[in-house]
Amino acid sequence: MLYVVLLFVVLSFFLYVLLGGADFGAGTLELFSGPDHKKSIKKTVYSVMGPVWEANHIWIIILIVVLWIGFPEFYNVVIIYMHIPLTLILLGITLRGVAFVFRHYDAIKDHTQNLYDRMFEFxxxxxxxxxxxxxxxxxxGDVQTLEQAPNASFVELYIHPWLQPFPLFTGFFFSALCVFLAATFLIGEAKDYEKRMYMRKAAVAIIxxxxxxxxxxxxxxxQGNEFTNEFITNPLAIGAVALSGILLYPLWKVIRIGRVIWSRFLAGLQVLLILFAAIGTHFPNLIITKQGPISLLNHTAPExxxxxxxxxxIIGGALIIPGLIHLLKSFRMIKVLEERD
Incomplete structure (x- = not known):
C-alpha cells in the first residue's frame, strides 16, 4: 500500500499546485492590472472560481493528512521548523476566502469593497x-533540527532557513507560475475582446x-546548494525542463486558434514537468538539512x-473524484470546455 499512498501524495500535490495555484494566480493577475482590466478580471474570476474555489483546498488537506499519518517524521520536521511560513500561508488562505466572499456578498456596497479587493489580491x-x-x-540545506543543533537560537532554527535568497526566489517563481496558469485558463472563459488581454498577460507570465x-x-x-548542483547535472530534470520549454510553442499555437482544452492540457503538462524536475531530482530526500538529507520514506507508519x-x-477517491467532476459539470466548468473546443 505504500505506493498507493505515495501516488495520492503526488496526485494531491500536483492538483493543488494546478488548481489552487490557478486561483491564487487569478488574484495576482487582478492586482497587476489596470482599472478597466481589473473589473473584467474580477467578473470572470468570480464566475469561474465562485462555485468551486473552496473545493480546490481538498487536495492540500489530503496531502497534509496523508503526510501526518503515513510519514510522521517528515511531517514533524516540516510542521515544526517551517511553522512560521506555514502560519502565514494559512493566514493568507483565510484572508483570501474572507475577502472573496465579502466583496461579492456584502449587503452594503461602499468603499469597503476596495478593502476587500486589496485583501483578495494581496x-x-x-x-x-x-x-x-x-x-x-x-x-x-539550511534547515537544522534541535537534535542536530541543541544550542541553536530561535532565529537559526525557525527563521533563517526560509528567509534566504534561494527560498525567496523559489516563492517568486511559484507565484509567477500561478499567474501563468491563471492567465492561460482564463483565456477559455473570456469573451473575444478579452482574450487578447489574457494572451498578453500569459506571455508576460511566461517570461x-x-x-x-x-x-x-x-x-x-x-551558494553551492546541494539540490541545485544535483538538479543541473540530472539528465531527467534537465530533460523535463527542456521539454516544458519546447511545449511553449504548441501551447501558444493552440491558444491563438482557440483550442481551450489543449491549451489547458499543455499548461498543466508543463507544470507537471517542472514539478517532476524539482521533486524527482532529490526524491525521496525532500528535506536537506545542514547535517544531511531527510528522506520522506524514513520511519514511515507501520505496515x-x-x-x-x-x-x-482508494475508497475516498472513488467517492470524492466523481463528486468533484459532477460539481464542475454542474457549474459549467467542464461543459464550457466541451462547447468551446
Whole structure:
C-alpha cells in the first residue's frame, strides 16, 4: 500500500499546485492590472472560481493528512521548523476566502469593497510566495533540527532557513507560475475582446517564469546548494525542463486558434514537468538539512497503518473524484470546455 499512498501524495500535490495555484494566480493577475482590466478580471474570476474555489483546498488537506499519518517524521520536521511560513500561508488562505466572499456578498456596497479587493489580491500574491519559500527552504540545506543543533537560537532554527535568497526566489517563481496558469485558463472563459488581454498577460507570465526560474537556479548554484548542483547535472530534470520549454510553442499555437482544452492540457503538462524536475531530482530526500538529507520514506507508519490509509484513500477517491467532476459539470466548468473546443 505504500505506493498507493505515495501516488495520492503526488496526485494531491500536483492538483493543488494546478488548481489552487490557478486561483491564487487569478488574484495576482487582478492586482497587476489596470482599472478597466481589473473589473473584467474580477467578473470572470468570480464566475469561474465562485462555485468551486473552496473545493480546490481538498487536495492540500489530503496531502497534509496523508503526510501526518503515513510519514510522521517528515511531517514533524516540516510542521515544526517551517511553522512560521506555514502560519502565514494559512493566514493568507483565510484572508483570501474572507475577502472573496465579502466583496461579492456584502449587503452594503461602499468603499469597503476596495478593502476587500486589496485583501483578495494581496493574499493571492503573498500566499503562493510563502508556499514556494517553504518548499525552497526544505531543499536549501539550511534547515537544522534541535537534535542536530541543541544550542541553536530561535532565529537559526525557525527563521533563517526560509528567509534566504534561494527560498525567496523559489516563492517568486511559484507565484509567477500561478499567474501563468491563471492567465492561460482564463483565456477559455473570456469573451473575444478579452482574450487578447489574457494572451498578453500569459506571455508576460511566461517570461517571468523563465527569468525568475533561471535566477533561482543561478542563486542556488552560486551558494553551492546541494539540490541545485544535483538538479543541473540530472539528465531527467534537465530533460523535463527542456521539454516544458519546447511545449511553449504548441501551447501558444493552440491558444491563438482557440483550442481551450489543449491549451489547458499543455499548461498543466508543463507544470507537471517542472514539478517532476524539482521533486524527482532529490526524491525521496525532500528535506536537506545542514547535517544531511531527510528522506520522506524514513520511519514511515507501520505496515498495518499504511494498509488502512491506502484502502481509505482508494475508497475516498472513488467517492470524492466523481463528486468533484459532477460539481464542475454542474457549474459549467467542464461543459464550457466541451462547447468551446
Amino acid at each position: 493574499s493571492c500574491l503573498v500566499t503562493p510566495i510563502f508556499l514556494g519559500m517553504t518548499f525552497g527552504a526544505l531543499l536549501n 517571468a517564469v523563465v527569468v525568475i526560474g533561471f535566477a533561482t537556479i543561478l542563486i542556488g548554484y552560486v 498495518r497503518v499504511m494498509d488502512v490509509l491506502g484502502g481509505s484513500l
